[in-house]
Amino acid sequence: MSAVPTPRVDFPMVSLLAAIVLFGLIMVTSASISVASQEIAANSFAYLERQLLFLAVGVGAGALVFCLRTDQLERLAVPLLFVGLAMLLIVAVPGVGHRSHGSRRWLQLGGFAFQVSELARLLVLIYVASYAVRKEEELRGTLKGLLKPLGVLFLAGGLLLAEPDMGAATVLFATGFIMLFLAGGRLRYMTLMVLCAVLLFVVLAEVSGYRRVRITAFLHPFDDPFHTGFQLVQSLIAIGRGHLFGVGLGESVQKLFYLPEAHSDFIFAVLAEELGLVGVLLTVALFLGLAWRSLHIARLAHAAGLKFGAFIAAGFGVWIGVQALINIGVNMGVLPTKGLTLPLMSYGGSSLVVALVWAAIVLRVYHEATQPSRSAAANLREAA
Numbered sequence: 001m002s003a004v005p006t007p008r009v010d011f012p013m014v015s016l017l018a019a020i021v022l023f024g025l026i027m028v029t030s031a032s033i034s035v036a037s038q039e040i041a042a043n044s045f046a047y048l049e050r051q052l053l054f055l056a057v058g059v060g061a062g063a064l065v066f067c068l069r070t071d072q073l074e075r076l077a078v079p080l081l082f083v084g085l086a087m088l089l090i091v092a093v094p095g096v097g098h099r100s101h102g103s104r105r106w107l108q109l110g111g112f113a114f115q116v117s118e119l120a121r122l123l124v125l126i127y128v129a130s131y132a133v134r135k136e137e138e139l140r141g142t143l144k145g146l147l148k149p150l151g152v153l154f155l156a157g158g159l160l161l162a163e164p165d166m167g168a169a170t171v172l173f174a175t176g177f178i179m180l181f182l183a184g185g186r187l188r189y190m191t192l193m194v195l196c197a198v199l200l201f202v203v204l205a206e207v208s209g210y211r212r213v214r215i216t217a218f219l220h221p222f223d224d225p226f227h228t229g230f231q232l233v234q235s236l237i238a239i240g241r242g243h244l245f246g247v248g249l250g251e252s253v254q255k256l257f258y259l260p261e262a263h264s265d266f267i268f269a270v271l272a273e274e275l276g277l278v279g280v281l282l283t284v285a286l287f288l289g290l291a292w293r294s295l296h297i298a299r300l301a302h303a304a305g306l307k308f309g310a311f312i313a314a315g316f317g318v319w320i321g322v323q324a325l326i327n328i329g330v331n332m333g334v335l336p337t338k339g340l341t342l343p344l345m346s347y348g349g350s351s352l353v354v355a356l357v358w359a360a361i362v363l364r365v366y367h368e369a370t371q372p373s374r375s376a377a378a379n380l381r382e383a384a
Contacts, residue, residue, distance in 0.1 A: 007066075010297060010366040016290040017344065017359055021352075023286070024267075024345030025051060031255050031270040032263035032347060047263055047347055054349035061353060062360030070365055074308045077130030081152065084123030087116040088159035097163075103339075105163045115350035117160055117168040121175075122358055124156045125319075128176050129311035132183035136307075140184035149180060150193055167338030171326065173197055175319045182314055218336040234259040235266050235331050238273040246276030263347040265339060268331040283345075284328070291321040294362055301369040309365035316362045319343075 025048065032047035039046075091097035091107055098106040098113050106113035131139070131149045138145030153176045160169040177197070181190050221229030221236070238254035241247060252273045255262040262270050272280050294317030301310035320343055327342040329335035341351045 058353040058356030081127035084120035118350040118354040167340040235269040238269040242276040287324040291317040304369040
């Protein structure tokens with residue numbers, strides 16, 4: 001009977017994950033304490049308690065996923081894709097999908113609402129990574145090989161836009177495109193597809209009234225500061241008050257019912273107000289560090305011959321970087337409002353649990369890539 005290999009843990013990545021999550025718990029508490037005291041039976045720490053519950057679920061689910069070999073996950077890629085697409089279809093059914101803030105994105109599970117787009121995006125990108133390994137030559141050599149996974153991305157993106165959830169669709173497209181480029185998709189084909197996607201988003205923005213209003217409000221928020229530009233104006237006020245060191249942890253004024261979604265989509269603005277430029281730079285450094293570490297693990301996996309694991313790790317790094325960049329850009333008025341959380345920091349169970357599960361898969365990739373037998377094989381390939 002062969003011995004079970006001792007788990008090999010990438011401590012830099014675990015440390016970065018822990019730092020971001022703990023930082024997020026502090027900011028969720030600070031940003032939500034006033035709202036919670038008014039909304040939930042005068043329990044000022046209600047949002048913190050829920051986020052801690054989501055964290056426990058995410059860590060538990062991540063631990064289970066860590067036990068799954070990446071080759072097993074790769075074999076499940078196609079069934080998982082159908083599960084993800086089915087979830088996006090089910091949530092669109094009136095009476096099944098829960099509607100809130102003008103969008104039907106959630107399924108009610110017990111007393112909690114689960115945002116299916118979070119898990120569906122991960123399942124779609126697992127399929128993209130699997131396809132990049134199975135059809136490597138076709139992907140590298142022909143337009144047809146590139147169109148197949150792009151068709152899946154457009155299908156999933158269309159279902160996300162139907163909710164509507166343009167932010168999730170944007171992140172899915174960006175992450176999927178970069179993964180396919182890293183897998184060897186030809187630059188001229190990729191450029192053509194990117195231009196087509198940009199054109200599609202422009203058309204969607206023009207034909208959709210609420211999207212056009214969002215873009216107008218983003219460009220000129222102070223033209224209507226009490227209606228369409230209200231949220232962005234309040235966010236900019238919060239960031240402007242922060243200066244170098246901030247007004248102090250817990251001392252934000254904007255979170256006192258001025259800034260909507262202060263504990264979720266706009267938690268970065270509260271962070272900037274309370275901790276200033278120093279807190280902003282620390283936050284950006286943590287996300288950059290996590291993205292870089294994921295790409296480093298991807299390089300290790302590629303050197304060890306684990307191509308599927310390499311694409312999964314690279315996808316996580318790209319996703320973290322893209323979504324964090326968009327969320328911060330929205331808070332600062334650089335990008336239109338997208339309704340995206342700041343990964344691992346904002347309040348929200350679906351986002352936190354899925355992010356931790358994906359991180360666990362990346363840690364599993366590291367475990368497999370750094371096994372002595374893999375390392376020895378990689379050294380032989382380099383020597384050859």
